[in-house]
Amino acid sequence: MDEMRASGAIIIGKSVFEKALPNADLEYFYLQTSGGTNTDELAKIIESTLVEVSAESLQNLLDDERAAASGFLLVLQGFMGLGLIVGIAALGVISFRAVVERRQQIGMLRAIGYQRSMIALSFLLESGFIALVGIALGLILGITFSWSVIASGGIPGTEGASFVVPWLYLIVIASIAFAASLVMTYFPARQASKVEVAEALRYE
16 A cells, blocks of 8 residues: 555455454445446346445446536636637737827838738737737647646546647637637727828827
């Protein structure tokens, strides 16, 4: 037991249990069934025969644990998705503010010959670069942190587990985030392209 770490319960045979803990009471019995046995029906038969005993299929218990773990992960993914939406919205707000703050500079660029499309493209490129840097940093930090947690055995039960990166899933999420950031930037970029030269040069 020196090199073992339990994160729940230890399942051992009855003979070993009685030797290790002779005065302890048995609380659970595990029945091994033959192939093809309907464990749900068997559990119902045991409960109807032994009134004071509750029986449940081990597969159902495992399914319940998996469902609980999946639900917890879905909640975490929901929070991360909410944070992603807030970040994209913040990028759009910053772009709108940049249009207001750079109104005079936009007018100067228009005065020296910049076309409306060039002004809009400059805002899109700037916001796109910021979004790409943010997405790249998020992916690098997330993968590095996840690898360090798995490699160090920080989560009980993951000792010896292999680290697998879901590249396709990450690429899809990153692409959606980048496209959404460009959509949020399109409207302030379009507004910037419509700034009149004379009005912008009078702006202080």
